Amino acid sequence: xxxxxxxxxxxxKTFGGLVALDNLDLAIEAGRIxxxxxxxxxxxxxxxxxxxxxxxxxxxxxxxxxxxxNNMATHKxxxxxxxxxxxxxxxxxxxxxxxxxxxxxxxxxxxxxxEAALRLPKAHREEETVSLKxxxxxxxxxxxxxxxxxxxxxxxxxxxxxxxxxxxxxxxHFLMLDEPGAGxxxxxxxxxxxxxxxxxxxxxxxxxxxxxMDLVMxxxxxxxxxxxxxxxxxxxxxxxxxxxxVIAAYLxxxxxxx
Amino acid sequence: xxxxxxSKAGYLIAxxxxxxxxxxxxxxxxxxxxxxxxxxxxxxxxxxxxxLLMGYTGQVSLGQAAFFGMGAYFSAILSKSYDVNPxxxxxxxxxxxxxxxxxxxYPIFRLRGNYLAMATLGLGIIMYILFRQxxxxxxxxxxxxxxxxxxxxxxxxDTKFRRYFLVWFFCLAILLVSQNIVRSRAGRALRAIHGSxxxxxxxGINVAQFKVKxxxxxxxxxxxxxxxxxxxxxxxxxxxxxxxxxxxxxxxxVIGGLASIWGAIFGAATVRILSDELLLxxxxxxxxxxxxxxxxxxxxxxxxxxxxxxxxxxxxxxxYTQRGAEP
Numbered sequence: 001x002x003x004x005x006x007x008x009x010x011x012x013k014t015f016g017g018l019v020a021l022d023n024l025d026l027a028i029e030a031g032r033i034x035x036x037x038x039x040x041x042x043x044x045x046x047x048x049x050x051x052x053x054x055x056x057x058x059x060x061x062x063x064x065x066x067x068x069x070n071n072m073a074t075h076k077x078x079x080x081x082x083x084x085x086x087x088x089x090x091x092x093x094x095x096x097x098x099x100x101x102x103x104x105x106x107x108x109x110x111x112x113x114x115e116a117a118l119r120l121p122k123a124h125r126e127e128e129t130v131s132l133k134x135x136x137x138x139x140x141x142x143x144x145x146x147x148x149x150x151x152x153x154x155x156x157x158x159x160x161x162x163x164x165x166x167x168x169x170x171x172x173h174f175l176m177l178d179e180p181g182a183g184x185x186x187x188x189x190x191x192x193x194x195x196x197x198x199x200x201x202x203x204x205x206x207x208x209x210x211x212x213m214d215l216v217m218x219x220x221x222x223x224x225x226x227x228x229x230x231x232x233x234x235x236x237x238x239x240x241x242x243x244x245x246v247i248a249a250y251l252x253x254x255x256x257x258x
Numbered sequence: 259x260x261x262x263x264x265s266k267a268g269y270l271i272a273x274x275x276x277x278x279x280x281x282x283x284x285x286x287x288x289x290x291x292x293x294x295x296x297x298x299x300x301x302x303x304x305x306x307x308x309x310l311l312m313g314y315t316g317q318v319s320l321g322q323a324a325f326f327g328m329g330a331y332f333s334a335i336l337s338k339s340y341d342v343n344p345x346x347x348x349x350x351x352x353x354x355x356x357x358x359x360x361x362x363x364y365p366i367f368r369l370r371g372n373y374l375a376m377a378t379l380g381l382g383i384i385m386y387i388l389f390r391q392x393x394x395x396x397x398x399x400x401x402x403x404x405x406x407x408x409x410x411x412x413x414x415x416d417t418k419f420r421r422y423f424l425v426w427f428f429c430l431a432i433l434l435v436s437q438n439i440v441r442s443r444a445g446r447a448l449r450a451i452h453g454s455x456x457x458x459x460x461x462g463i464n465v466a467q468f469k470v471k472x473x474x475x476x477x478x479x480x481x482x483x484x485x486x487x488x489x490x491x492x493x494x495x496x497x498x499x500x501x502x503x504x505x506x507x508x509x510x511x512v513i514g515g516l517a518s519i520w521g522a523i524f525g526a527a528t529v530r531i532l533s534d535e536l537l538l539x540x541x542x543x544x545x546x547x548x549x550x551x552x553x554x555x556x557x558x559x560x561x562x563x564x565x566x567x568x569x570x571x572x573x574x575x576x577x578y579t580q581r582g583a584e585p
Binding site for chain 1: 435438439441442443444445446447449450452453454456457458459460461462463464465471475517
């Protein structure tokens with residue numbers, strides 16, 4: 001039986017009176033592609049933000065490879081192997097594509113102000129490794145030839161791939177992709193699917209939030225459905241497609257649809 | 259090939275500027291501008307710290323004159339009233355100012371944008387009041403005179419000629435160090451914070467810590483500049499560290515180019531040359547002309563003089579090569 005990468009136990013998040021996540025019990029298996037789907041406001045992005053540590057948990061627990069995360073700072077979670085991309089891309093517009101990915105190597109290198117200021121050999125050595133690795137990740141997502149372009153000069157599809165390369169550069173065990181397919185055309189989506197499978201084959205567990213059902217059903221080995229902060233279904237893509245509660249949540253109750 | 263030519267020209271221009279810098283204080287050259295250049299060097303040191311903080315990290319500070327003043331008063335008081343070796347006084351000043359910036363940095367950088375600007379503004383005003391009111395140490399509004407010169411062994415920095423090289427040695431060292439930082443892992447972290455704090459955070463960058471660290475570095479730069487300032491003038495009073503001084507540092511940083519290290523020299527030079535030399539003949543109209551010039555620079559070179567001039571040079575070069583190729 002495979003160990004779970006991420007576990008949540010009775011996880012709750014409220015914003016004022018609004019309940020975004022309601023007693024969510026979840027276990028994400030290692031080495032798989034898991035998708036979270038659900039209508040708008042179901043709590044998908046909230047779950048991402050709680051796992052990443054953007055805001056604190058209201059109640060309950062998050063375990064990452066068995067370690068409780070509850071009060072850990074975001075940057076420490078990244079060092080432990082959690083990486084993410086953002087729905088609204090958030091690339092660094094003041095850097096080239098390569099520099100964006102190099103920034104992802106931050107937690108995997110150590111040298112600081114002092115070594116940099118005096119250009120000590122340690123800085124040189126680390127900088128070389130960082131740049132080599134960043135180039136590797138840039139090539140992995142197929143953006144090698146755009147290394148020296150400003151990140152925001154790339155078209156949206158490539159910007160999305162660049163954020164994935166940047167996240168991969170943190171050398172994670174667990175990668176969360178927030179709507180990676182949004183705004184991509186069919187061809188780009190197919191390439192994205194191939195990339196996500198290759199990332200999985202590198203031994204990285206992938207969790208994605210996605211609205212494009214074709215992409216999700218073709219890609220995810222496991223699908224979790226959220227609605228109003230609760231888990232209403234979990235299973236393989238085929239199981240989910242037949243699940244009456246899921247159909248109801250997406251299309252409304254059957255009577256109403258006629 | 260093109261790129262090679264370009265950088266070659268860049269090196270030539272840089273080399274020419276450095277030679278010019280080295281020759282300025284000689285009698286047969288521009289000796290009359292020695293004092294002006296000393297002030298430009300000192301201002302550059304403060305400005306480059308603000309460029310790192312504002313231009314690279316995206317954090318506003320309207321209180322840099324506080325740190326400039328702290329360095330100045332630490333050096334003045336320790337070396338004059340307590341007979342501490344001026345170099346040691348300078349070091350103590352830099353360490354104390356850095357420690358002070360570290361302590362106030364954590365609470366102050368919980369604020370963002372306008373609120374951060376307000377807080378740093380308050381810091382500048384409070385320090386200015388302290389310089390004025392702690393008169394048993396600082397000499398109050400009248401200031402204190404008779405501060406000793408810096409010296410190494412038996413070599414006194416008692417002439418402008420010597421102090422010119424001292425100041426520019428420090429200034430160029432700071433510029434070089436800053437340049438190295440900007441092009442490093444730490445520099446990328448700073449730019450990432452400017453680009454998107456949420457994304458920087460998600461990549462494992464300790465945002466709060468980096469903001470404080472760069473704030474401390476900018477404070478240390480300003481403190482060193484303040485020490486050199488009082489050992490040059492041999493006199494200190496609160497006036498050069500008031501609110502207007504903080505604003506002038508921001509103006510220098512913006513004019514030179516916020517996101518360029520070497521632009522700091524251009525910013526400091528422009529402001530000093532305008533206010534100390536060129537505009538004197540306009541009498542009380544100088545402020546208006548000064549304002550107009552600043553506006554024009556910002557309209558036509560929004561990224562500052564350094565980037566602006568570089569782009570203008572590129573355009574000119576392109577125009578001439580095209581004209582040569584046409585017939």
